[in-house]
Amino acid sequence: MQYIAGIDIGGTKMAVSIADRNGPLVRIAEATVKLGTPRAPAEQAVSMLRSACERIGISLSELGAVGVSSCGPFVKHGGLIHLVAPNICGGIGNRGDLLNDWESVPLEQVLREHFTHVAIQNDCVAALAAERAFGALHNEDNCAYVTWSTGIGFGLCVDGRLLHGKNGNAGHAGHMLLTDQSQAQCGCGNYGDTEALASGRNLEVQYGRSPEELFNAVKEGDVHAHAAVVHAAKWFGRALYNVTATLDLRVFAIGGSIWHHHGDWLEPIVREEICSHLPALTQGVQLIRPALDAHVADAGALYLVMPDDWVADWRQLSLWDRIAETEME
Amino acid sequence: MQYIAGIDIGGTKMAVSIADRNGPLVRIAEATVKLGTPRAPAEQAVSMLRSACERIGISLSELGAVGVSSCGPFVKHGGLIHLVAPNICGGIGNRGDLLNDWESVPLEQVLREHFTHVAIQNDCVAALAAERAFGALHNEDNCAYVTWSTGIGFGLCVDGRLLHGKNGNAGHAGHMLLTDQSQAQCGCGNYGDTEALASGRNLEVQYGRSPEELFNAVKEGDVHAHAAVVHAAKWFGRALYNVTATLDLRVFAIGGSIWHHHGDWLEPIVREEICSHLPALTQGVQLIRPALDAHVADAGALYLVMPDDWVADWRQLSLWDRIAETEME
Numbered sequence: 001m002q003y004i005a006g007i008d009i010g011g012t013k014m015a016v017s018i019a020d021r022n023g024p025l026v027r028i029a030e031a032t033v034k035l036g037t038p039r040a041p042a043e044q045a046v047s048m049l050r051s052a053c054e055r056i057g058i059s060l061s062e063l064g065a066v067g068v069s070s071c072g073p074f075v076k077h078g079g080l081i082h083l084v085a086p087n088i089c090g091g092i093g094n095r096g097d098l099l100n101d102w103e104s105v106p107l108e109q110v111l112r113e114h115f116t117h118v119a120i121q122n123d124c125v126a127a128l129a130a131e132r133a134f135g136a137l138h139n140e141d142n143c144a145y146v147t148w149s150t151g152i153g154f155g156l157c158v159d160g161r162l163l164h165g166k167n168g169n170a171g172h173a174g175h176m177l178l179t180d181q182s183q184a185q186c187g188c189g190n191y192g193d194t195e196a197l198a199s200g201r202n203l204e205v206q207y208g209r210s211p212e213e214l215f216n217a218v219k220e221g222d223v224h225a226h227a228a229v230v231h232a233a234k235w236f237g238r239a240l241y242n243v244t245a246t247l248d249l250r251v252f253a254i255g256g257s258i259w260h261h262h263g264d265w266l267e268p269i270v271r272e273e274i275c276s277h278l279p280a281l282t283q284g285v286q287l288i289r290p291a292l293d294a295h296v297a298d299a300g301a302l303y304l305v306m307p308d309d310w311v312a313d314w315r316q317l318s319l320w321d322r323i324a325e326t327e328m329e
Numbered sequence: 330m331q332y333i334a335g336i337d338i339g340g341t342k343m344a345v346s347i348a349d350r351n352g353p354l355v356r357i358a359e360a361t362v363k364l365g366t367p368r369a370p371a372e373q374a375v376s377m378l379r380s381a382c383e384r385i386g387i388s389l390s391e392l393g394a395v396g397v398s399s400c401g402p403f404v405k406h407g408g409l410i411h412l413v414a415p416n417i418c419g420g421i422g423n424r425g426d427l428l429n430d431w432e433s434v435p436l437e438q439v440l441r442e443h444f445t446h447v448a449i450q451n452d453c454v455a456a457l458a459a460e461r462a463f464g465a466l467h468n469e470d471n472c473a474y475v476t477w478s479t480g481i482g483f484g485l486c487v488d489g490r491l492l493h494g495k496n497g498n499a500g501h502a503g504h505m506l507l508t509d510q511s512q513a514q515c516g517c518g519n520y521g522d523t524e525a526l527a528s529g530r531n532l533e534v535q536y537g538r539s540p541e542e543l544f545n546a547v548k549e550g551d552v553h554a555h556a557a558v559v560h561a562a563k564w565f566g567r568a569l570y571n572v573t574a575t576l577d578l579r580v581f582a583i584g585g586s587i588w589h590h591h592g593d594w595l596e597p598i599v600r601e602e603i604c605s606h607l608p609a610l611t612q613g614v615q616l617i618r619p620a621l622d623a624h625v626a627d628a629g630a631l632y633l634v635m636p637d638d639w640v641a642d643w644r645q646l647s648l649w650d651r652i653a654e655t656e657m658e
Contacts, residue, residue, distance in 0.1 A: 072609075073607075073609035073610060075609055084609045141495070142494050142495040154575075156575075156576075158492045158493070158499060159490070159492065159493050159494070161488070163487045163488065163492075163576060164487070164488050164577070165471050165487055165488070165576055165577020165578065166470070166471040166579045167577055167609075167610075168577070169609065169610050170575070170576050171575070172574045172575065172577070172607070172610060173571075173574060173575040175574045175606070175607050175610075176575060177507070177567055177570065177571060177606070178506070178508075178509075179508050179510065180507075180508050180510070181508065181509070181510045188606075188607055189607075190606055190607065193606075242502075242505045242506060242571065245501045245505050245522075246483075246485075246499070246500070246501065246502040246572065246575060246576075247485075247492065247494055247499050247575075248493070248495050248496060248497070248498040248499045249494065250495045277504070277517075277518075278402075278501070278504050278517055278518075278519065280401075280402035280403075280404055280413045280496075280498065281402060281496075281498050281501060281504075
């Protein structure tokens, strides 16, 4: 296999990358298409891969395998993965701002019309795979990758194996219910789940300020903003405690824009919430920074289909780090 | 290997079993010893195994391997499993009725003084292993064994593999926090975790009646008892929902005395609580009865060390079912 491709599908943005054994070759990013038929986002990915191939002078058929890191959840129809992501499909969930009525996106079906070897994983699972292969979770058997950003998601690894579940949806602990006394509602419809209480999107819904505005206000001494953010951090910590009690994990690598920018002062609050319960399981639990932060999704997508004999080189030479340099306008 | 042994360690009762390829040979049960040195429960198990060996005319050294299904949690010291079970060790947790000050029981250390091949698992993990090998969860890749009894515990299987975690404590979702608004306290110290809200022990603490008394009152039309039990069932269902969201499981086999006796009418309440959230993950989730109920712990302990070529016979001939017949007074 000479060339592999990675696709990163988010609710806001889509990116494709192509790499060979010696590292990343090209990356293209666009806003995710959310109009037209339900096939549109998948066809957009193929079209972006075609452009990326042109940039490096190869044909689409030379891509030996395609790895996909996508927002979820997934469902399977006829054994093929469809996206039922509330941030893309207007026909589900309770977001009023999506201008389509899609129930699901037939992602795997469209990709398999063009490629033989396709591997699709939830974005946090792919990120976890990348951090275990190249980054901060190398040789770590009981760990999670957590993103705290617009949404909150988990990739889970127990006993040295990534968890997938019946439809590849393991890690949706962002939709774990943490209280029955909250009016905060998640995009999935739940009241009082982790995302409803702490995600960037729901902080904005609850407090009428973007996470950035809220955290800026904290810096300027706004006590209400400070209380709101501390409250969110406690709920985030509680979700991590619940996952620890359920899975006996040892390390959480926490990414996402909220943690990336504010994790230093949020960490003691989150740690206290975890470690104040069930010491037999929580003692010694570590919160660490991911190594691949900005390009973890691209690296994760590529890793899903990367030949084993490339992986050691990519790790040793930090080749994933060059994804940024291959970005095309 | 001619003979294998199983040890089932509970907070109230301990049982040992010996079996050969053709089935169970002898079983002895006693109240768990909770006085003396912290080694006492482990030494009790060895002493019971010695008695069981005598009954069938073999020596202790003829036991080729010993499997242990034990209440947890576990910690590891020097790579060896110690029990830090709040129902056995008086030096931890907040139970005032234990007359010892043990911090932990050096279970694996004591057993390894007598046996070369020892495998120790949390009781719900061993029960899950037994149900997957011999019972209702055969060929089920994404499933859990749940006990709803004095306590509430989970054994978890994702992608066809049992989950253990860093110290073998995966499945302690009985200590997952479900609300911040409850005065109900668990034996572990948590307020508002699954056990605090729904376990038999905590129902008794909350309502001043044993689960049996409470359920009898329900039958006699006591509306307060009915409300209490429905409340507990909703919380139990919420724990199952949270585990489903986290792990994308398909089937829960529910055992334990509360479900065994009252599951038929509790099931719709629990199912409604699971399925009213996040349909992409909860749709089609099944609640089933375990097949091995009464002797699941013995069968689980034996299974942990059972040679592969015995397993098919034990399954096909339901040999585990004969454990009851081998019981000694």
